[in-house]
Amino acid sequence: xxxxxxxxxxxxxxxxxxxxxxxxxxxxxxxxxxxxxxxxxxxxxxxxxxxxxxxxxxxxxxxxxxxxxxxxxxxxxxxxxxxxxxxxxxxxxxxxxxxxxxxxxxxxxxxxxxxxxxxxxxxxxxxxxxxxxxxxxxxxxxxxxxxxxxxxxxxxxxxxxxxxxxxxxxxxxxxxxxxxxxxxxxxxxxxxxxxxxxxxxxxxxxxxxxxxxxxxxxxxxxxxxxxxxxxxxxxxxxxxxxxxxxxxxxxx
Ligand SMILES: [Zn+2]
Numbered sequence: 488x489x490x491x492x493x494x495x496x497x498x499x500x501x502x503x504x505x506x507x508x509x510x511x512x513x514x515x516x517x518x519x520x521x522x523x524x525x526x527x528x529x530x531x532x533x534x535x536x537x538x539x540x541x542x543x544x545x546x547x548x549x550x551x552x553x554x555x556x557x558x559x560x561x562x563x564x565x566x567x568x569x570x571x572x573x574x575x576x577x578x579x580x581x582x583x584x585x586x587x588x589x590x591x592x593x594x595x596x597x598x599x600x601x602x603x604x605x606x607x608x609x610x611x612x613x614x615x616x617x618x619x620x621x622x623x624x625x626x627x628x629x630x631x632x633x634x635x636x637x638x639x640x641x642x643x644x645x646x647x648x649x650x651x652x653x654x655x656x657x658x659x660x661x662x663x664x665x666x667x668x669x670x671x672x673x674x675x676x677x678x679x680x681x682x683x684x685x686x687x688x689x690x691x692x693x694x695x696x697x698x699x700x701x702x703x704x705x706x707x708x709x710x711x712x713x714x715x716x717x718x719x720x721x722x723x724x725x726x727x728x729x730x731x732x733x734x735x736x737x738x739x
Contacts, residue, residue: 520593576620644668653686684709
């Protein structure tokens with residue numbers, strides 16, 4: 488096998504400097520999940536300025552299989568979500584998206600679906616109003632957890648099987664990793680109380696196109712409960728701590 492040129496549908500997740508001073512860019516790709524590519528050129532090179540988080544588009548990569556080495560030769564950027572940099576909440580949310588893709592090895596195996604989900608989230612963050620980055624992020628977390636096959640079923644009680652009706656409320660047990668009806672939840676389950684809005688959103692948000700689901704109205708207390716639930720599920724998906732959730736005033 489000789490030298491080869493590859494084309495990826497890609498989202499740039501993060502950039503770091505190699506000991507030799509070149510840039511190494513981690514891409515989330517539809518074809519191969521996470522891919523590290525070298526980006527050569529000085530700080531003023533055009534390719535280097537294009538190839539930064541969170542540019543998305545077609546990445547042209549040269550592969551040297553003998554040296555086990557991939558080099559970015561061109562990046563046809565379709566979108567770079569410029570408004571992400573204008574708002575701390577949006578930027579932090581994009582960072583959490585990138586960290587989760589990284590820690591779940593590109594979301595397991597359904598790479599095209601995971602890439603599409605990430606792009607939809609970044610688009611909704613980019614186009615949304617400043618200070619309203621929670622709904623697109625929470626939607627990303629809930630859909631990712633479901634794509635990974637880790638999404639508990641919010642439509643029925645995992646203990647007695649009764650249908651969970653949003654109007655009656657319900658609980659999520661972190662120890663049992665499942666949803667429970669009010670009669671089955673006990674304090675010993677470390678159960679999180681879920682109001683009508685939370686249960687309704689958990690089902691409704693999976694049925695709508697992304698932009699519509701991200702625009703579903705959410706009360707502040709519903710957002711806080713969803714953060715408790717979905718940040719917990721995200722930590723489980725990442726199989727460990729998440730740096731983005733580790734510090735700062737933005738998480739709860
Ligand atoms: Zn029950």
